[in-house]
Amino acid sequence: MSNSKSGFIAIIGAPNVGKSTLLNQLLGQKIAITSGKPQTTRHRILGVVHQPGAQLIFLDTPGIHRARGALNVRMVEVATKVLADVDLVVFLTDATYPDNPSDEIIIKSLRKRDLPAILAINKVDLVEKEILLPLIEQWQKEYPFRAIVPISALERIQIDELLAEMVAVLPQGPLYYPEDTVTDQPKRFIAAEMIREKVFRLTGEEIPYAVAVTVESFKERPGKDRIDIHATIHVERDSQKGIIVGKHGAMLKRIGERARQDIEHMVGCKVFLKLWVRVQKRWTRDTKAIRRFGY
Numbered sequence: 050m051s052n053s054k055s056g057f058i059a060i061i062g063a064p065n066v067g068k069s070t071l072l073n074q075l076l077g078q079k080i081a082i083t084s085g086k087p088q089t090t091r092h093r094i095l096g097v098v099h100q101p102g103a104q105l106i107f108l109d110t111p112g113i114h115r116a117r118g119a120l121n122v123r124m125v126e127v128a129t130k131v132l133a134d135v136d137l138v139v140f141l142t143d144a145t146y147p148d149n150p151s152d153e154i155i156i157k158s159l160r161k162r163d164l165p166a167i168l169a170i171n172k173v174d175l176v177e178k179e180i181l182l183p184l185i186e187q188w189q190k191e192y193p194f195r196a197i198v199p200i201s202a203l204e205r206i207q208i209d210e211l212l213a214e215m216v217a218v219l220p221q222g223p224l225y226y227p228e229d230t231v232t233d234q235p236k237r238f239i240a241a242e243m244i245r246e247k248v249f250r251l252t253g254e255e256i257p258y259a260v261a262v263t264v265e266s267f268k269e270r271p272g273k274d275r276i277d278i279h280a281t282i283h284v285e286r287d288s289q290k291g292i293i294v295g296k297h298g299a300m301l302k303r304i305g306e307r308a309r310q311d312i313e314h315m316v317g318c319k320v321f322l323k324l325w326v327r328v329q330k331r332w333t334r335d336t337k338a339i340r341r342f343g344y
């Protein structure tokens with residue numbers, strides 16, 4: 050066996066603390082969607098960081114919280130399942146939200162499994178330095194963390210320090226993925242996610258949670274250097290469809306334009322994106338429909 054280090058690392062935390070932002074920052078490219086609204090991530094998203102003699106395989110997860118509703122319950126299930134199979138946990142908390150009740154749920158599940166964990170206190174760009182030391186002391190009493198690192202995922206503060214702490218904890222192991230692998234997610238899936246991200250970012254409170262996106266076709270045109278994508282945005286009610294389409298189709302156009310730009314950046318060529326909006330009544334409460342949409 051070689052003396053390389055490797056391991057699977059779960060990024061867990063309450064909704065909206067910056068898990069996906071951290072994953073993208075660790076990878077140096079965007080594979081996970083992010084937004085200011087909680088419950089953005091719905092799948093486990095894998096990303097590989099390659100270092101000389103080490104490979105860190107990250108699993109971004111949906112936010113853990115006291116879930117209500119079939120879709121949210123499913124998402125929390127996805128996140129807790131990831132914990133069963135990892136070498137290390139990065140538990141992300143939000144420095145601006147120190148008494149988040151969801152953090153308590155997570156601490157309990159760490160204790161139950163006795164998992165090696167590093168605590169990253171995120172969004173330190175938003176708080177006064179003075180609050181950090183008492184916060185760290187408070188967290189030290191909660192769990193025997195291998196390290197506690199204040200970071201800013203968004204501003205890339207102390208990310209390399211966090212990486213170094215993780216490498217220090219990693220066991221010896223093989224390099225599981227080829228050096229050019231960043232994720233196992235197909236481009237087709239990431240494209241659907243980028244469309245969903247624009248809906249999360251551009252629409253108001255209640256719309257995002259009623260939305261799922263499926264890609265009907267993803268055709269690379271050989272020689273043309275262009276990809277044609279047909280996708281459907283599913284909502285629960287006619288009124289939501291109206292909002293997504295917007296006046297004279299203006300909202301759908303904005304969603305499509307921004308998603309197309311992101312997808313073009315990812316695939317490195319021109320993209321032709323055609324979007325439809327479809328009503329599937331009450332799908333977020335229907336476990337069969339939830340599964341059909343890939344959750």
Ligand SMILES: Nc1nc2c(ncn2[C@@H]2O[C@H](COP(=O)(O)OP(=O)(O)OP(=O)(O)O)[C@@H](O)[C@H]2O)c(=O)[nH]1
Pocket residue numbers: 062063064065066067068069070071082083084085086087088089090091110111112113171172173174175200201202203204
């Ligand atoms: N100021 C600041 N904002 C941050 C930082 N990290 C993340 N954010 C913002 O916090 C919001 C949530 O970020 P996400 O990465 O989507 O959070 P998440 O934990 O993946 O959220 P869920 O997938 O919904 O559980 C976004 O608006 C980010 O831009 C940070 O270090 N500083």
Ligand SMILES: [Mg+2]
Pocket residue numbers: 068069070082083089090110111
């Ligand atoms: Mg996320």
